[in-house]
Amino acid sequence: DTGVSQDPRHKITKRGQNVTFRCDPISEHNRLYWYRQTLGQGPEFLTYFQNEAQLEKSRLLSDRFSAERPKGSFSTLEIQRTEQGDSAMYLCASSLEVVVTGELFFGEGSRLTVL
């Protein structure tokens, strides 16, 4: 069994370009989360899915951000018209649905640098 995998691990782009990150959760996990982590800070919640349904979105997720999980398996996070402030590590995590677990299994992240 592999853990949560994210692709690409690193992405350098120019301001104004679009980027897309992919996350493959642990296969039996039905919940999938996206967090963002900037240097020296803790992860900040962006959004989460239960199966294919997007159940919650943070105010941090501006109109330029869109996340999908079309078949309830892998997920994509797209950022349109990137800005330098989007530079961060984008973390994906997955978990099994129970009332509350908090035991999220994280991937190694996708680091975005916007020039």
Added chain:
Amino acid sequence: AQKVTQAQTEISVVEKEDVTLDCVYETRDTTYYLFWYKQPPSGELVFLIRRNSFDEQNEISGRYSWNFQKSTSSFNFTITASQVVDSAVYFCALSENTDKLIFGTGTRLQVFP
């Protein structure tokens, strides 16, 4: 409002020393959960412990122990006889009965041989 404060930005110790990482939280809910995660240099956050607000018993797991005190809104983490492999950033987090975690800013622990 929910908030987690980890006042110690960085701690350095020599191997075999004991070290305590502090965590103070704010919440208005009576039902909540507290967590500690470890982020080694590889970057992958690793779950260490979960505590619910109704269980104030301290917990020990090997060299790790956690002290939960509702009276002071603290959930401190102690590593006994630290080892070089303990070097990482440690995050405390809070959840108000959902899977959305509010993380603190982390404490970077460096253990020197």
